[in-house]
Amino acid sequence: MSASTMPASRSRGAGLPFLAPSVLVLLLWMIVPLAMTLWFSTQRYNLLDPTQTGFAGIDNYYYLVTDPDFWTSLVNTLVLVVSVLVITVGLGTLLAVLYDTAFPGRNIARLLVIAPFFVMPTVSALMWKNLMMHPIYGLFGVVAHAFGFAPIDWFAQYPMAAIVIIVSWEWLPFAVLILLTAVQSLDGEQKEAARLDGAGPIAQFVYIILPHMRRAITVVIMIETIFLLTIFAEIFVTTSGGPGTATTTLAYLIYARALLQYDVGGASAGGVVAIVLANIVAIFLVRSIARNLEA
Amino acid sequence: MATLTLRDIRKSYPGAAAETIKGVSLDVADREFVVFVGPSGCGKSTLLRMIAGLEDISGGELAIDGVRMNETGPAGRGLAMVFQSYALYPHMTVRQNMEFALKLAKLPVVERRAKVEEAARILQLTDYLDRTPRQLSGGQRQRVAIGRAIVRSPKVFLFDEPLSNLDAALRGQMRLELARLHNELAATMIYVTHDQIEAMTLADKIVVLRAGRVEQLGSPLELYRDPANIFVAGFIGAPKMNLHPGRVLDTRPDGVRIALDSGPVLDVAVAGDRLAPGAAITFGARPEDITVAGTAGPDRLSGRVVVVEHLGGQTLVHLETDSGESWLVQTDGSSTIAIGDTVHLGFDGTVSHVFDGQGQAVPRLHRHDPSAEAARIRAVS
Numbered sequence: 001m002s003a004s005t006m007p008a009s010r011s012r013g014a015g016l017p018f019l020a021p022s023v024l025v026l027l028l029w030m031i032v033p034l035a036m037t038l039w040f041s042t043q044r045y046n047l048l049d050p051t052q053t054g055f056a057g058i059d060n061y062y063y064l065v066t067d068p069d070f071w072t073s074l075v076n077t078l079v080l081v082v083s084v085l086v087i088t089v090g091l092g093t094l095l096a097v098l099y100d101t102a103f104p105g106r107n108i109a110r111l112l113v114i115a116p117f118f119v120m121p122t123v124s125a126l127m128w129k130n131l132m133m134h135p136i137y138g139l140f141g142v143v144a145h146a147f148g149f150a151p152i153d154w155f156a157q158y159p160m161a162a163i164v165i166i167v168s169w170e171w172l173p174f175a176v177l178i179l180l181t182a183v184q185s186l187d188g189e190q191k192e193a194a195r196l197d198g199a200g201p202i203a204q205f206v207y208i209i210l211p212h213m214r215r216a217i218t219v220v221i222m223i224e225t226i227f228l229l230t231i232f233a234e235i236f237v238t239t240s241g242g243p244g245t246a247t248t249t250l251a252y253l254i255y256a257r258a259l260l261q262y263d264v265g266g267a268s269a270g271g272v273v274a275i276v277l278a279n280i281v282a283i284f285l286v287r288s289i290a291r292n293l294e295a
Numbered sequence: 296m297a298t299l300t301l302r303d304i305r306k307s308y309p310g311a312a313a314e315t316i317k318g319v320s321l322d323v324a325d326r327e328f329v330v331f332v333g334p335s336g337c338g339k340s341t342l343l344r345m346i347a348g349l350e351d352i353s354g355g356e357l358a359i360d361g362v363r364m365n366e367t368g369p370a371g372r373g374l375a376m377v378f379q380s381y382a383l384y385p386h387m388t389v390r391q392n393m394e395f396a397l398k399l400a401k402l403p404v405v406e407r408r409a410k411v412e413e414a415a416r417i418l419q420l421t422d423y424l425d426r427t428p429r430q431l432s433g434g435q436r437q438r439v440a441i442g443r444a445i446v447r448s449p450k451v452f453l454f455d456e457p458l459s460n461l462d463a464a465l466r467g468q469m470r471l472e473l474a475r476l477h478n479e480l481a482a483t484m485i486y487v488t489h490d491q492i493e494a495m496t497l498a499d500k501i502v503v504l505r506a507g508r509v510e511q512l513g514s515p516l517e518l519y520r521d522p523a524n525i526f527v528a529g530f531i532g533a534p535k536m537n538l539h540p541g542r543v544l545d546t547r548p549d550g551v552r553i554a555l556d557s558g559p560v561l562d563v564a565v566a567g568d569r570l571a572p573g574a575a576i577t578f579g580a581r582p583e584d585i586t587v588a589g590t591a592g593p594d595r596l597s598g599r600v601v602v603v604e605h606l607g608g609q610t611l612v613h614l615e616t617d618s619g620e621s622w623l624v625q626t627d628g629s630s631t632i633a634i635g636d637t638v639h640l641g642f643d644g645t646v647s648h649v650f651d652g653q654g655q656a657v658p659r660l661h662r663h664d665p666s667a668e669a670a671r672i673r674a675v676s
Contacts, residue, residue: 189378189382192349192378193382
């Protein structure tokens, strides 16, 4: 070892005692629930029937994957996550570019576009359910009436679309916030150079602005995906996973198994699947981010 | 062929009381290298951006090859611009950067490739075509930015302080390359800088700007020899001209006798018909036009040496007079003058300047003229 690396390695060792408490808390926070979930997923464990005990092997997993609701919930999760991502990133990019241009009242408009992010999920879901999408009292219904259309009962007729709209409304501000800072960090001279090169607004967007925003878009997709996989409150408040299983996502399915059917073992098996799923997504996204950061 | 005509060009921003550009008129001939120079905030970059089409023209007319261009967009004017920050597209390779404009113009691939390769050859970038800008050094990035301009075969090249992000050594080298390029491309170029050395070395014609007005316009040596006013006299030339107050004693057909506030009485060969005895004036003498004399005298200025800068080939001596004025003299490199010495300065009335109370130059009787200049150089050597 050369002399120059000595102090660095020694100081790294010296830092350990100071790091230990937070590392310990993190480990407990993560490892204990994980271990318990794994353990419960192999147990016969139903809160309604204390006599039913013992090792179940992979039975809980078997029942899970043979349950058609499970596959429906996976598809629903996928539909929800992908639709919301497409809407928030697509609209977010456009809004970010729009809000980057100067117009009167821009600061107030920016504040308004960020505002939904500060409303808690249960509240915004209730707002959408009763003030906007309710067929009788809701704004949409009123507007439909005014134009002579029959109002839409959103949560009965298009439950998934309704959830997607609510969640998109909540997450659009986040996307705009991140993407707006990315747009603002673009060197103005690059846009001017492109103008001199003969690039119109669309060519500038495609060739200059969009490539510049690529990294920020990846960040938005990663962070949103991780949060969207666990969307629960909006579904619980509005549709309770229904009608039928139309809006039952994996997170909601786990809740239903554990706290509606009191099947802790089955719910834990679902939880393990959710962990695996989230990790697969995380691996891909972290890798793509790392590649982007290197470039 | 590309000529550029500016007629009373004005720029005002909404809400701002004063105009940024207050009526600039200028003719740029084909293949001319014009440099806009001035202190920061003088409007030189704004003027360039108005020519490029990046800023609207509030008043006046801009014509390229005789065609009015005020309402034409930046892409339609047939100009190319090199930015201070280079403004390369970071996610594109050097090749993609250079062919971007051609791609947007929907040029065939073969033609694009030929143009990019030709530009790369001229700029010695052939080996770097597939790298991205971040893999290049500052000088190479600068060359890519120039290459991006060259491939479009523009009517006029515009440069906005292109060398100010480079270190001193590279700046000197790129300056030579720009001069070579101007020759090789035989192109019309407009160049903005705050560096008067770049202006002096590159320009066919210098436009000195201050606060949105043209202070003077002319060849580098014209501006150097016959500055129109105190501002140009102080701005052009390094080291700076000595400018100090004085009074007119007497006017005669062959010049003016003046007394500097610091003492010496001098005869300067300027036209005296605009000056009355007793008028306050500013006397100007370039450091290289002042000689260090052996003895004191009524036409000599005495001062104490404060700083001596040995540049090798020449020595810059800073003095302070008893009245508190600072003077700068350039002597030869073997000078033995030391700090604390008292020296006596002698002036040459035929190359000195006098500015009237409004700061305007009083016409010299020995105007700059190239043949006389050559004769003077022969006489010295």
